[in-house]
Amino acid sequence: MNEEILKNLQLFAPELWIVLSLCVLFLLDGFIPKVRESVVPLFITIIACLFGMALTYKSGVVAKTEIFSRMAISDGLVNFFRYIFFFACGVTAYLTLGSKEVEERGRTEFGLLILCVTFGMSLMAVANHLLLLYIGIETVSIISFLMAGFSRESLRSNEAAFKYLVYGALASGLMIYGISLLYAYTGSLYYTDIATALTKVDSSGHPSIFWLSLILIYSGLAYKISAFPMHFWAPDVYEGAPTPIVTFFSVGPKAAGFAAILHFVLGALATKDGENWKPILGDNLSQVIAVISACTMIVGNLSAVGQTNVKRILAFSSIAHVGYMLMGLIGLTSFGVSSILFYLVAYCAMNIGAFWVVGIVSDLKGREDLSAFSGLGWQMPLVGVSMAVFLFSLTGIPMFSGFIGKFLLFGSLIKTQGYLWLAILGVLNSVVSLYYYVKILKAMWLEKPEAETASPKLSVLNAVGLVGLAVPTIWLGLFFGPVVQFVQTALTRF
Amino acid sequence: MLSLMTFLPLIGMAVILCLPNGKPNLVRWTAVVFTAIPLILGIILYNNFDRSTASVQFVERMSWIPQFNIEYYMGIDGLSVPMVLLTVLLSFICVIASWGIDKGVKGYYAMFLFLETGMMGVFCALDFFLFFVFWEIMLLPMYFLIGVWGGKDKVYAAIKFFLYTLAGSVLMLLVMLAMYFYAEPHTFDLIKLAESHGQFLGKTVTLFGVPFALDKIFWIGLFIGFAIKVPIWPFHTWLPWAHVEAPTAVSVILAGVLLKMGTYGILRMNYPILPEATLWASNAMFILGVINVIYGALCAMAQKDLKKLVAYSSVSHMGYVIMGMASFTTAGVNGAVLQMFNHGTSTAMLFLLVGVIYDRVHHRWIVKPDGSKGFGGIAAVVPVYTGMMAIALFASLGLPGLSGFISEALVFLGAFSNPHFQTYTVIGSIGILLGAAYLLWMFMRVFLGPLNEEHKDLEDMNWREKLTLLPLCGLVIVLGVYPMPVMNLMGPTLAKLLALFG
Numbered sequence: 001m002n003e004e005i006l007k008n009l010q011l012f013a014p015e016l017w018i019v020l021s022l023c024v025l026f027l028l029d030g031f032i033p034k035v036r037e038s039v040v041p042l043f044i045t046i047i048a049c050l051f052g053m054a055l056t057y058k059s060g061v062v063a064k065t066e067i068f069s070r071m072a073i074s075d076g077l078v079n080f081f082r083y084i085f086f087f088a089c090g091v092t093a094y095l096t097l098g099s100k101e102v103e104e105r106g107r108t109e110f111g112l113l114i115l116c117v118t119f120g121m122s123l124m125a126v127a128n129h130l131l132l133l134y135i136g137i138e139t140v141s142i143i144s145f146l147m148a149g150f151s152r153e154s155l156r157s158n159e160a161a162f163k164y165l166v167y168g169a170l171a172s173g174l175m176i177y178g179i180s181l182l183y184a185y186t187g188s189l190y191y192t193d194i195a196t197a198l199t200k201v202d203s204s205g206h207p208s209i210f211w212l213s214l215i216l217i218y219s220g221l222a223y224k225i226s227a228f229p230m231h232f233w234a235p236d237v238y239e240g241a242p243t244p245i246v247t248f249f250s251v252g253p254k255a256a257g258f259a260a261i262l263h264f265v266l267g268a269l270a271t272k273d274g275e276n277w278k279p280i281l282g283d284n285l286s287q288v289i290a291v292i293s294a295c296t297m298i299v300g301n302l303s304a305v306g307q308t309n310v311k312r313i314l315a316f317s318s319i320a321h322v323g324y325m326l327m328g329l330i331g332l333t334s335f336g337v338s339s340i341l342f343y344l345v346a347y348c349a350m351n352i353g354a355f356w357v358v359g360i361v362s363d364l365k366g367r368e369d370l371s372a373f374s375g376l377g378w379q380m381p382l383v384g385v386s387m388a389v390f391l392f393s394l395t396g397i398p399m400f401s402g403f404i405g406k407f408l409l410f411g412s413l414i415k416t417q418g419y420l421w422l423a424i425l426g427v428l429n430s431v432v433s434l435y436y437y438v439k440i441l442k443a444m445w446l447e448k449p450e451a452e453t454a455s456p457k458l459s460v461l462n463a464v465g466l467v468g469l470a471v472p473t474i475w476l477g478l479f480f481g482p483v484v485q486f487v488q489t490a491l492t493r494f
Numbered sequence: 495m496l497s498l499m500t501f502l503p504l505i506g507m508a509v510i511l512c513l514p515n516g517k518p519n520l521v522r523w524t525a526v527v528f529t530a531i532p533l534i535l536g537i538i539l540y541n542n543f544d545r546s547t548a549s550v551q552f553v554e555r556m557s558w559i560p561q562f563n564i565e566y567y568m569g570i571d572g573l574s575v576p577m578v579l580l581t582v583l584l585s586f587i588c589v590i591a592s593w594g595i596d597k598g599v600k601g602y603y604a605m606f607l608f609l610e611t612g613m614m615g616v617f618c619a620l621d622f623f624l625f626f627v628f629w630e631i632m633l634l635p636m637y638f639l640i641g642v643w644g645g646k647d648k649v650y651a652a653i654k655f656f657l658y659t660l661a662g663s664v665l666m667l668l669v670m671l672a673m674y675f676y677a678e679p680h681t682f683d684l685i686k687l688a689e690s691h692g693q694f695l696g697k698t699v700t701l702f703g704v705p706f707a708l709d710k711i712f713w714i715g716l717f718i719g720f721a722i723k724v725p726i727w728p729f730h731t732w733l734p735w736a737h738v739e740a741p742t743a744v745s746v747i748l749a750g751v752l753l754k755m756g757t758y759g760i761l762r763m764n765y766p767i768l769p770e771a772t773l774w775a776s777n778a779m780f781i782l783g784v785i786n787v788i789y790g791a792l793c794a795m796a797q798k799d800l801k802k803l804v805a806y807s808s809v810s811h812m813g814y815v816i817m818g819m820a821s822f823t824t825a826g827v828n829g830a831v832l833q834m835f836n837h838g839t840s841t842a843m844l845f846l847l848v849g850v851i852y853d854r855v856h857h858r859w860i861v862k863p864d865g866s867k868g869f870g871g872i873a874a875v876v877p878v879y880t881g882m883m884a885i886a887l888f889a890s891l892g893l894p895g896l897s898g899f900i901s902e903a904l905v906f907l908g909a910f911s912n913p914h915f916q917t918y919t920v921i922g923s924i925g926i927l928l929g930a931a932y933l934l935w936m937f938m939r940v941f942l943g944p945l946n947e948e949h950k951d952l953e954d955m956n957w958r959e960k961l962t963l964l965p966l967c968g969l970v971i972v973l974g975v976y977p978m979p980v981m982n983l984m985g986p987t988l989a990k991l992l993a994l995f996g
Contacts, residue, residue: 378598388634392634397630397631397633397634397660398626398627398629398630398631399627399630399631403630407667407671410667410668410671411671411674411675414668414671414672414675415675417699418700420699420700420701421701421702423668424665424668427664427665427667427668428661428664430660430664431657431660431661431664434656434657434660435653435657438637438653438656442641442649442653445638445641445642446641446642446648446649446652479559480559481558481559481560481561484559484561485561488561
């Protein structure tokens with residue numbers, strides 16, 4: 001019994017490390033108040049994330065093991081997502097060092113909150129039981145509400161937090177109701193037990209209460225990743241919250257949401273069939289995902305075209321990217337899921353980079369609409385070039401990692417025949433997305449700078465960060481073999 | 495060798511970006527060096543190219559992404575060699591022609607060299623994925639070159655070009671992926687796909703419940719992507735904007751090289767991999783070519799802006815290429831590829847000459863918007879310019895003795911000898927008449943007649959402008975009398991291509 005607990009704790013080590021770092025931060029702030037306004041809390045967060053990644057690397061890709069009385073799971077997918085979570089958390093903490101939107105005396109709280117969210121994200125990813133998933137989602141959501149309202153003096157930040165709270169409460173409520181209905185029907189909340197219970201009944205024999213429970217659970221998960229139709233919170237929250245926090249929101253909880261969806265759909269609603277998965281509910285599942293993906297893409301791309309606030313543009317673009325990523329789930333193939341994972345890696349780097357530039361502009365000019373970007377490419381060439389790299393990568397132009405992600409996603413869709421309409425819709429959406437991404441570049445490079453004499457200087461911290469994200473975006477766009485290999489290996493142990 | 499020619503400009507771009515600010519001449523000379531070396535390598539390539547075989551030469555091949563069978567596969571054959579030579583020549587000339595750019599010189603030449611890498615890569619790549627990467631990365635520098643250094647409506651022209659071309663390219667992406675997954679074995683290798691042509695016959699794909707033949711869908715998808723580039727009516731509306739608003743050298747490259755990529759793509763992909771579908775679509779292709787010729791010529795005749803006239807004349811002349819290609823005869827296809835080369839040189843001359851006059855007086859009106867004459871009788875004050883313009887003009891309209899005649903004659907000979915298309919060919923030949931009409935009418939209004947007093951102090955061409963135009967002049971005259979240097983390159987390859995069509 002004791003060895004089993006020890007082994008479970010070993011497999012849960014990175015998350016325990018997060019808890020330890022949280023304690024360290026708490027104690028530090030409590031006993032040495034002087035460090036509160038210095039860079040120490042953020043440094044501790046960054047180091048915690050680096051160590052977390054090292055721990056993840058050391059534990060390696062293990063065969064699928066159920067831990068903590070089957071409530072959680074440890075497998076290759078969890079290992080992969082841990083890297084993404086720690087990366088997102090660490091890079092966000094790093095860029096907050098140079099940001100004026102997060103006030104200096106709030107740095108310890110920022111470190112605590114972001115580590116808490118990372119822990120919640122990990123819970124979502126390891127969950128093998130619907131209640132643990134719910135606890136994870138709640139942890140992430142509630143602390144996200146706090147973080148959205150981090151700038152207490154800003155009216156927009158308070159508005160963002162309140163909108164997020166109300167919407168999130170609604171989504172969580174719907175989800176827990178759905179979970180309770182599913183429990184009533186299948187008699188268990190463990191993913192594998194749900195799958196067993198569902199296979200016993202023929203697909204047409206499920207009562208409508210089961211379909212209702214699925215719709216409600218979907219609404220909770222869709223809210224987390226901002227997919228249609230639960231995406232309405234994203235633009236306002238992204239616009240109002242402080243930019244470093246939005247950077248984290250656009251990457252971290254989204255990745256966690258995808259981890260949860262992958263585990264739930266592939267664990268509870270499908271059975272393993274060789275390399276791929278067979279949906280228990282029939283081919284309707286893929287068709288529903290296709291429709292959701294199409295709607296999400298269209299809503300995201302078309303809404304972004306008319307925006308003038310760059311943060312809202314990027315918010316709608318995140319919604320659109322979720323649409324693209326959902327394409328990989330169609331057909332439930334191993335290739336499709338591995339393309340989602342690759343896309344998340346590419347998306348992490350390019351989205352954080354884009355928001356980082358928005359943060360730099362926001363600190364410089366105090367606002368984030370398109371006119372604030374005028375001529376910035378000529379005044380700060382490094383910012384201009386790296387923003388071009390990130391935005392072209394988000395569009396999906398070759399030589400950048402975003403293209404490879406789309407290449408893999410469309411490839412998996414074409415390989416799973418029968419969804420040509422979605423592939424054509426997807427590529428046309430990419431063309432539409434070019435228009436609004438280029439609007440930002442047009443402001444930066446094609447317009448004259450506003451009447452300011454001095455050329456703004458770029459701090460070394462920001463320069464290193466931007467280059468550190470732009471270069472991998474290009475590298476991954478050209479030499480993507482190793483990461484594809486890594487992602488496919490992670491899936492073999494799933 | 496090919497990799498060196500392709501990536502030297504990219505290294506040049508990196509070098510230029512590291513040069514100190516405020517030294518435009520250093521940047522310009524660096525760009526000259528990094529385009530001169532590929533030109534010299536191009537001449538070596540021309541000398542060492544084996545003209546007796548149709549197989550690919552100067553092959554460089556290594557595994558790039560083994561998980562997807564993607565290779566770094568570069569090579570040239572008779573179809574790509576004239577295009578490669580055209581690219582290195584025009585890039586070198588354009589770098590010299592851009593000497594007048596004085597704002598953001600570093601950025602301009604960096605983007606220009608990046609563009610040259612993309613162009614060389616497109617013509618040398620034999621792996622579909624590699625081809626696609628080079629095809630799309632050309633769009634980035636073009637957007638900035640038009641959008642930053644362009645004319646009055648540069649922002650609109652740049653985004654229209656980018657969106658339009660990207661829309662075509664993404665359709666190509668879908669076809670590329672589909673070809674990979676439907677081919678046995680899964681491959682992106684264009685030569686292998688060509689050798690196993692016919693493997694897509696008989697398969698269908700359903701769209702909205704309607705089954706479509708797989709190879710026809712592939713053909714249409716690829717064709718739309720390339721047709722936007724050529725440009726084939728009705729996908730041509732980006733061209734007047736992009737050509738007119740771009741700076742002179744960029745217009746030259748756009749008209750001289752980028753337009754040829756569309757037809758090169760059709761000959762490289764649609765023809766060898768999907769010959770049955772090409773035969774199925776040949777009627778439509780030929781008619782579209784004729785429409786291009788007539789419509790382009792009529793639009794050119796209506797223009798009051800000199801640069802827009804030349805832009806529409808490009809649309810018209812690319813129509814001859816499509817007509818030649820769709821005729822499936824030796825004369826027709828050889829004439830089409832020769833026209834690709836010749837049009838590159840003659841239209842380059844035209845755009846450079848338009849740029850010369852624009853640099854002097856900052857307008858290009860043949861007839862000003864208020865109705866008054868833009869120019870008139872300037873042959874009296876700029877005789878050398880008039881002479882060069884006359885050569886470019888006559889080459890463009892196809893005067894015997896200059897290169898345009900040979901390619902147009904071959905195209906029409908080939909098209910007429912195909913019994914299906916005789917009527918259309920006769921209609922298309924009206925295009926030659928229209929071409930003479932608008933070009934000579936322009937010449938008359940601008941150069942002949944009484945001298946317009948506004949322009950009596952025009953300076954004639956300086957030595958730099960002459961330097962950019964003389965090589966093209968020479969080529970146009972020599973190839974008009976003896977086209978074999980170029981035609982020898984492409985003979986065997988095109989013969990092998992045509993053998994597929996029987």
